[in-house]
Amino acid sequence: MKFQTGNLMQVLRVIHRLRPEPELDPWLTGSIMAAVRGLGIPFDRQFLRLALPVSAVACAAAAVLFAVSSTSLHGSDSLLMNYAMGDPNGLLTLANFGM
Amino acid sequence: MTGKHKTRDDDQTIRRVLDGDVNAFELLVRKYQNHTARIVGNHVPHARVSEVVQTVFINAFRSLKTYRGDRPFQNWLSRISVRCCYDFWRDEYRCRETPVSSLGKESHDLLEHLGTGRAEEIFEAQSNHAEAVQILDWALDQLSPEDRMVVTLTALEEKSVAEAAELLGWTSVNVKVRAHRARKRLKKIIEQAN
Numbered sequence: 001m002k003f004q005t006g007n008l009m010q011v012l013r014v015i016h017r018l019r020p021e022p023e024l025d026p027w028l029t030g031s032i033m034a035a036v037r038g039l040g041i042p043f044d045r046q047f048l049r050l051a052l053p054v055s056a057v058a059c060a061a062a063a064v065l066f067a068v069s070s071t072s073l074h075g076s077d078s079l080l081m082n083y084a085m086g087d088p089n090g091l092l093t094l095a096n097f098g099m
Numbered sequence: 100m101t102g103k104h105k106t107r108d109d110d111q112t113i114r115r116v117l118d119g120d121v122n123a124f125e126l127l128v129r130k131y132q133n134h135t136a137r138i139v140g141n142h143v144p145h146a147r148v149s150e151v152v153q154t155v156f157i158n159a160f161r162s163l164k165t166y167r168g169d170r171p172f173q174n175w176l177s178r179i180s181v182r183c184c185y186d187f188w189r190d191e192y193r194c195r196e197t198p199v200s201s202l203g204k205e206s207h208d209l210l211e212h213l214g215t216g217r218a219e220e221i222f223e224a225q226s227n228h229a230e231a232v233q234i235l236d237w238a239l240d241q242l243s244p245e246d247r248m249v250v251t252l253t254a255l256e257e258k259s260v261a262e263a264a265e266l267l268g269w270t271s272v273n274v275k276v277r278a279h280r281a282r283k284r285l286k287k288i289i290e291q292a293n
Binding site (some may be wrong): 008009012013015017018019020021022023024025028029031032033036037039049 | 121122124125128129132133137139140141145148149152156157158160161166211228231232234235238251255256257282285286289
């Protein structure tokens, strides 16, 4: 049987519109998110997220140590030791060495 | 909510995801899963829609870095959806055959009316809807995945050549040529079935 292409396409369009809305799996969002979490965030971004704050804190600490040690007669290691011993002024050290 | 606000919200959510807040992606999934399901449902069997929708969102997450934000996220996702449907059919078509005899008697009766233009009246009866969709799916099954996708987008969903080209990632010339050939093939398939 020969059909007119225009007529046929019009009818097929009507049929196509008759397709019911698909019913989604109720757990679809959960399963997508589980798969996505498994993939994780891209490694380069994850690395930057961790590396940047850590290096910023380390730089700041190094700068503070440098500033303190350069204005003090004692080295930064003995200053740290004094603080650790609860003697920020280093009086115990002076007394121990008879200074 | 206006389109601009929606786009700005989406851009913020995408920024959060790219900054490492993977859970923010759920907002995009919830917002666009029905839209994606409608597109996918027009191309693949309903029993497989959820599976393809999941693939769409996983692919979207994987390539989120490439989303430039110069057009709405919904359009970007539509393009991924259509390409996932195309991939679905390429996988499905390997080693597959659907004979004419798989259609029921009612389907054969309906087939005879397809070219007469009276089919709309026939489909008004609710009981015939499923049969009619079955005929269309059977006819589409005879086409190659490329022809199936292009004829669905251009002839059945009445998308322009430019829109179909954008969704499929093909050139406009390719879409035009393929759509013309696919329509002729579809017509021939239905004529031969009568």
